[in-house]
Amino acid sequence: AQSVSQHNHHVILSEAASLELGCNYSYGGTVNLFWYVQYPGQHLQLLLKYFSGDPLVKGIKGFEAEFIKSKFSFNLRKPSVQWSDTAEYFCAVSDNFGNEKLTFGTGTRLTIIP
Amino acid sequence: ETGVTQTPRHLVMGMTNKKSLKCEQHLGHNAMYWYKQSAKKPLELMFVYNFKEQTENNSVPSRFSPECPNSSHLFLHLHTLQPEDSALYLCASSQDPGQGTYEQYFGPGTRLTVT
Numbered sequence: 001a002q003s004v005s006q007h008n009h010h011v012i013l014s015e016a017a018s019l020e021l022g023c024n025y026s027y028g029g030t031v032n033l034f035w036y037v038q039y040p041g042q043h044l045q046l047l048l049k050y051f052s053g054d055p056l057v058k059g060i061k062g063f064e065a066e067f068i069k070s071k072f073s074f075n076l077r078k079p080s081v082q083w084s085d086t087a088e089y090f091c092a093v094s095d096n097f098g099n100e101k102l103t104f105g106t107g108t109r110l111t112i113i114p
Numbered sequence: 115e116t117g118v119t120q121t122p123r124h125l126v127m128g129m130t131n132k133k134s135l136k137c138e139q140h141l142g143h144n145a146m147y148w149y150k151q152s153a154k155k156p157l158e159l160m161f162v163y164n165f166k167e168q169t170e171n172n173s174v175p176s177r178f179s180p181e182c183p184n185s186s187h188l189f190l191h192l193h194t195l196q197p198e199d200s201a202l203y204l205c206a207s208s209q210d211p212g213q214g215t216y217e218q219y220f221g222p223g224t225r226l227t228v229t
Contacts, residue, residue, distance in 0.1 A: 043221060044204065090157065105156055106154065107156070
């Protein structure tokens with residue numbers, strides 16, 4: 001069975017700081033990887049996704065993530081965060097064998113201090 | 115603005131009540147999902163419907179009963195719930211459930227409190 005670990009439960013940063021949120025998954029086969037974001041009072045929405053090809057994926061709002069297969073990781077990064085990035089971030093994985101199941105991590109709450 | 119709507123947004127019910135959650139997607143998708151989001155836990159997949167057929171029941175207790183009359187509508191019927199069932203219930207839809215590559219679009223959720 002797949003599992004997703006997000007080790008940072010709550011991250012607090014000042015504006016303009018750089019961000020890296022960790023995501024590790026356990027699954028030996030081909031995977032599809034996602035980062036979702038949930039802004040306060042809003043619905044869960046897709047930030048970026050990786051299916052194949054270039055392991056460095058760029059998403060919306062200046063976010064990017066790098067798939068490192070050897071480390072089973074898909075860390076989320078942003079060079080300079082803004083107050084509006086305050087949200088909860090979820091990493092998710094699905095396998096590539098016609099399985100529509102998304103397995104989510106527990107989420108990381110990001111608080112940006114102005 | 116989301117293409118997936120859920121009603122009601124908030125629901126308080128007693129353990130002996132029967133209520134239903136409704137989800138509607140306006141995206142022309144073929145698959146719909148119910149998730150449970152509890153504090154400090156990963157989102158838990160409950161049910162998956164693919165072209166109106168249930169393809170996944172993730173060991174969900176029978177007090178939760180899904181219904182999918184067509185590809186655009188999904189219901190979750192609730193009866194004799196327990197306080198530990200209090201959570202945010204999220205509905206999602208996706209275009210091609212067989213590929214695992216299409217992103218899921220989520221609704222705003224129904225905040226359920228069982229008293």
